[in-house]
Amino acid sequence: MEYNIALVKGDGIGPEIVDSAVAVLEKIGEKYSHTFNFTAYLAGGCAIDETGEPLPKKTVEGCLNSDSVLLGAVGGPKWDTLPGNIRPEKALLGLRAALGLYTNLRPARLYKALSGKCPLRADIVDKGFDLLMVRELTGGIYFGERGRREGKYGAEAYDTEAYSVMEIERIARVAMSAAQKRRGKVISVDKANVLETSRLWRETVHRVAEEYDGVEVKDMLVDNTAMQLVRDPSQFDVLVTTNMFGDILSDEASQITGSIGLLPSASLGDGTRGLYEPIHGSAPDIAGTGKANPIATILSAAMMLRYSFGLITEADDIENAVNDALDAGCRTADIASDDDTPLSCNEMTAEILDRI
Numbered sequence: 001m002e003y004n005i006a007l008v009k010g011d012g013i014g015p016e017i018v019d020s021a022v023a024v025l026e027k028i029g030e031k032y033s034h035t036f037n038f039t040a041y042l043a044g045g046c047a048i049d050e051t052g053e054p055l056p057k058k059t060v061e062g063c064l065n066s067d068s069v070l071l072g073a074v075g076g077p078k079w080d081t082l083p084g085n086i087r088p089e090k091a092l093l094g095l096r097a098a099l100g101l102y103t104n105l106r107p108a109r110l111y112k113a114l115s116g117k118c119p120l121r122a123d124i125v126d127k128g129f130d131l132l133m134v135r136e137l138t139g140g141i142y143f144g145e146r147g148r149r150e151g152k153y154g155a156e157a158y159d160t161e162a163y164s165v166m167e168i169e170r171i172a173r174v175a176m177s178a179a180q181k182r183r184g185k186v187i188s189v190d191k192a193n194v195l196e197t198s199r200l201w202r203e204t205v206h207r208v209a210e211e212y213d214g215v216e217v218k219d220m221l222v223d224n225t226a227m228q229l230v231r232d233p234s235q236f237d238v239l240v241t242t243n244m245f246g247d248i249l250s251d252e253a254s255q256i257t258g259s260i261g262l263l264p265s266a267s268l269g270d271g272t273r274g275l276y277e278p279i280h281g282s283a284p285d286i287a288g289t290g291k292a293n294p295i296a297t298i299l300s301a302a303m304m305l306r307y308s309f310g311l312i313t314e315a316d317d318i319e320n321a322v323n324d325a326l327d328a329g330c331r332t333a334d335i336a337s338d339d340d341t342p343l344s345c346n347e348m349t350a351e352i353l354d355r356i
């Protein structure tokens, strides 16, 4: 098969880590006889420098014409003082909107080889965990009506949480089909004891669940979920939740894995095209030093194969190669212990390539 992939390398460590993921995709292409055509587009600070805007029209058109998009990271101190409408982050929101991406998938798993990096107690770490957070990305309180007004106690501000049945149904479907491909368990996270949107969320999720064989759905209040994630993360398979709850819980889940440099993400809409990127930023403090960990971006490429192209064996191959490299003791600086000799970004990439 032939696939056209738009590369948005971005700023800071973005170019080095995307180059690593491209090398991995090329190796997969050779091994399984696929052709991946790559076209690079500008977004973020580098686009501001070159064109005066963070998300040039050419980039949006290129991404819309591609089969999927692989992004590094955008932003950095150089552009921090620009006004909000021409900040690098505008590129991310603009791309998500242009591509109609309403689902954010964030897997978080504990690698046995890195269990020493997990901040949780040893008996919890021993059980391991492998969960998938499914976050609604374009609705809820971040997009609801907001404003300032005079209230009973003087000046006040308000933000509104609103969810339609359609928005809940479509994210619930993503969670149910993901669970069917995993261990068949969904926890739907809400605050139904207080919020009306959560009560609609809960009834809609359960109605959608009836369409899916082999999936067990349970509800959990968001405050309890925050506790359970550190008390026993092994109990979770798929979690599905709103934009704001997902924003907070997915960061909590990422922290218990031990390093930000390992975690991939996918943003999806109705079709198969997605936007795949590591969860970390452009790490300007280590850009150009060769210290970046390429694993989160390499695993984002694996998610692209799995979710956009349906290439499950190929995605498994990449994930196994990463696992094997970690088991063999390969470490970049962010995950190294005092007695390890850290590998550079290129050396870690080479170790992973050797295992595909």
Ligand code: NAD
Residues within 6 Å of the ligand: 013, 072, 073, 074, 075, 076, 077, 089, 092, 260, 261, 277, 279, 280, 281, 282, 283, 284, 285, 286, 291, 292, 293, 294, 296, 334
């Ligand atoms: P960051 O994620 O870039 O870095 C936080 C810390 O983690 C730094 O010490 C960094 O060196 C380290 N780190 C991050 N990724 C790493 C990797 N792959 N390997 C090794 N170490 C890694 O967050 P920040 O410093 O708050 O933000 C830096 C810039 O990135 C800012 O301009 C911010 O706006 C931007 N940002 C972009 C995105 C994105 O493009 N999706 C996300 C978050 C932040």
